[in-house]
Amino acid sequence: MHKEILVLGGTGKTGRRVADQLRNKGIPVRIGSRAASTPFDWSDTSTWKAALDNVASVYLSYAPDLAVPGATDTIREFVSQAIATGVKRFVLLSGRGEEEAQACERIVQETDLEWTIVRASWFMQNFSEGEFTGMVLDGAITLPAADIPEPFIDINDIADVAVAALTEEGHTHEIYEVTGPRLMTFTDLASEISFAAKRPVAFVQIPSESFANAIAQSAAPGEIAWLLNYLFDTVLDGRNAYLADGVQRALGREPADFSAFANRIAERGVWETDPARKLA
Numbered sequence: 001m002h003k004e005i006l007v008l009g010g011t012g013k014t015g016r017r018v019a020d021q022l023r024n025k026g027i028p029v030r031i032g033s034r035a036a037s038t039p040f041d042w043s044d045t046s047t048w049k050a051a052l053d054n055v056a057s058v059y060l061s062y063a064p065d066l067a068v069p070g071a072t073d074t075i076r077e078f079v080s081q082a083i084a085t086g087v088k089r090f091v092l093l094s095g096r097g098e099e100e101a102q103a104c105e106r107i108v109q110e111t112d113l114e115w116t117i118v119r120a121s122w123f124m125q126n127f128s129e130g131e132f133t134g135m136v137l138d139g140a141i142t143l144p145a146a147d148i149p150e151p152f153i154d155i156n157d158i159a160d161v162a163v164a165a166l167t168e169e170g171h172t173h174e175i176y177e178v179t180g181p182r183l184m185t186f187t188d189l190a191s192e193i194s195f196a197a198k199r200p201v202a203f204v205q206i207p208s209e210s211f212a213n214a215i216a217q218s219a220a221p222g223e224i225a226w227l228l229n230y231l232f233d234t235v236l237d238g239r240n241a242y243l244a245d246g247v248q249r250a251l252g253r254e255p256a257d258f259s260a261f262a263n264r265i266a267e268r269g270v271w272e273t274d275p276a277r278k279l280a
Contacts, residue, residue: 003054005166006087008040013125018059018136018166020134027167032057042074048081052077057089058082060108065227066094066101067235075104079111089114091165093158096177097239104115105175116165117175121240124180124258128265131201131228136271142204144232146212147187149241151179154256159209160271161250172206176246180255183241184251189258196262197271208233228244 003046005022009015032040040051042063052058060078062071079090090113095101101119102167108115124134135141143210161178165171180186184192189239190203211232247255265271 003056005032005057006032006051006055006060007059007061009059009063010036011092012063013129014155014158015059015061017156018162021159021163022166025163025167025273041182042078045077045081048078049085051083052087055082055085055087058087059091059162060092060216061093062104063084064221064223065127066104067098068100068223068227072103072107076107079107079113083113084109086111086152089116089166090120091116091162092164095128095235096118096244097235105206109173109188111159114271116171116173118158118161118165119175119177119244120155120158120247121151121153121179121244123158124261125202127189128261128270135268135271136197136201139200139268140202140204141190142188142206142211143186144206144208144226145183145186145236146205147203148236149183149185149188150236151181151183151240151243152189152258153178153180153247154258154261157247157251157255161247164250171250174250176250177244178250178255179244180252181257183243184258192258192262192265193271196266197260198266199273201271221240228278253272 003025007015007019007029010019011033019029019031024093030038034041039047071213077103090108092105092108094105094117099164103118127136130140158178161176186203190201194201215228
């Protein structure tokens with residue numbers, strides 16, 4: 001029996017793409033999620049052993065984020081169990097400028113595994129299939145962010161890097177800090193979405209307190225509420241306002257630009273507010 005690659009978060013933004021690419025290459029894939037045929041649940045350690053059985057490599061995407069309190073303990077326990085079951089290679093999705101995420105990186109780095117770190121900037125897809133899609137549809141991206149630039153990345157590039165690290169040689173012990181090709185403020189981003197969607201979408205900066213109250217009232221899970229407040233209060237302070245070359249080093253090509261992403265999403269009708277004009 002050929003050993004499989006376990007894709008944790010295999011139904012999420014990056015994991016779904018990683019799993020699809022691996023399948024297209026004819027590589028046996030096991031999806032790590034609570035709804036999978038072999039369930040995996042981060043909060044239930046009893047599910048880990050079966051999910052790791054006959055697995056050679058792991059794509060580790062932790063939900064909701066490596067920055068949340070308690071993540072380091074969970075990652076340490078999972079990595080230990082994975083090594084005990086014979087896993088040889090780890091590709092860890094991490095975040096830029098997050099001290100807690102870097103602590104999780106060190107747990108992997110201190111092992112004898114063939115590890116690769118993919119340290120990513122903010123996802124472009126947060127505005128097309130994520131937390132802020134509704135804001136785009138409403139015509140106002142209302143967030144507690146100063147107009148600090150961020151090199152937003154297309155998560156298809158993240159998936160490409162992860163698959164290369166999982167299936168090729170030459171990526172062991174590499175930290176690929178992956179970003180898009182240019183810095184953009186939220187005002188820039190809203191302008192490009194407006195152009196692609198052919199309707200006005202504005203960025204509106206709101207006070208942190210208003211955002212926190214709105215999240216609390218939305219009945220979002222506590223971890224999600226904590227994470228969103230953390231990201232805007234702590235991480236989006238200018239510490240990540242620079243470009244990195246992880247995509248170029250891993251793949252030998254440039255990362256996708258936001259304008260290409262925005263045009264692609266608009267063509268699919270994702271940002272179309274008239275239901276009759278949405279693509280099937």
